[in-house]
Amino acid sequence: MIKAVRALDLPFGDGVTLPLYLLYQTASQETEMIFNGENGDQLFAGWTNKPIIAANIYQFQHPEYQKDFTEQYLQTFHHLYGYEKRIFTSEIYNQLLLNEPREAIQSSLDKEFSTDLLDRLRRATLMLKGAQNIQPRATYLSNENGLWVRSPFCDIDLTQWTFQTSENLFLQQSCEKYILKKSVESWLPSEIVWRKKRGMGVPLTSWCLNSLWLTLGSWLNPTVLKAEGRFLDHLPSQLILGQISGHLRGRRIGEILWLLLIWEVWRVKVLGEDKAKVSLLNPFYIPRPVWQKYANIRANYF
Structure with a gap:
């Protein structure tokens, strides 16, 4: 984990980072x-667009549930947006x-580029999730293992x-990346x-609550x-x-714990910040089932 974190110039909190690092390490022994x-999903309307398209259709039919489009897009990241005060x-x-995060993404969702929903989603995903996350992560991890x-x-x-x-060539009913699949149909x-x-x-919740508990x-x-x-x-x-x-x-617990864990490792191992000494009065040093049972009893009765 520390080697993978050191290979990156930003604290990428996606759990797939570690398996990718090991994959590149193995590949480097042969090539x-x-x-x-990378960018196939972004350019050809992969699966990440479906939830927000479904939400837009639902809200169009039920105006009482309508939300700002930028707000909808931020919710697709599934981390801690909206819980900042807590x-x-x-x-x-x-x-x-x-530093309102909405302002940072509004240019990528700008209607002046296109009024077409799928075009706006593909552009935003390409600029934010592709160019700023998926692609640099793959490049840095590859380079760290001596790969081009x-x-x-x-x-x-x-x-x-x-x-x-035409958007009809990207999404046909529930089939995404339609034109890309058709283009390689005779090859595979x-x-x-x-x-x-x-x-x-990646089973992050299982990792964090079991083997990574200490x-x-x-x-x-x-x-x-x-x-x-x-x-x-x-x-x-x-x-x-x-x-x-x-x-x-469920899996959101593991995703956020992993995100926090990667940040802490990155700030110490890459930024060189000091890390405080660990207190012996540490809930994570008690076996999780015992700690969780005690914590729930306190929450319910005290």
Whole structure:
């Protein structure tokens, strides 16, 4: 984990970073150059567009539930947006009020570029999730392992062409990236081309609440967070107990714990910030079932 974090110039909190690092490490033993499909989803309307398209259709039919489009897009990141007051110290929270995240993404969703919903979504996903997250992460991890990486979809002519193409060629009912699949239909077996899209899932909640439990105790315990002064010191334990929000449960718990963990490792190992000594009064040093049972009893009866 520390090697993967050090390979990056930003604290990418996606759990797939670690498996990708190991994959590139293995590939480097057999080759010097790799090709990847990064930006395929962004250019050809991959699966990430479906939830917000469905939300727009629903809200069009039920105006009482309508939300600002920028707000809808921010909700697709599924992390801690909207919970800032419950996770950051007052000093950090006041700074956030001066730096509205909506302003940072409104240019990518600008209607002046296109009034077509799918065009706006593809452009925003390309600018924000592709260019600022997925592609640099793949490049840095590859380079760290001595690999040259090539991304055929990172092509300006191809990109411009896709934004001149009818949206019906990208999404046909529930089938995404339709034109891309048709273009390789004669090259690959149909079960490969037309199989249902699956994300690269990583069992982060299982990792964090089991094998990484003591690691959380080292990096996310209240003493360390309080000394750092960015996050409220009991944020991780409240998250695990479901006290932040009922919406943050299941795999979301692991995703956010991992995000916090990567930030803490990155700020110490890359930025060179000091890390406070771990207090012995650390909830993560107690076996999780025992700690969670005790914490729930206190919450219910005291």
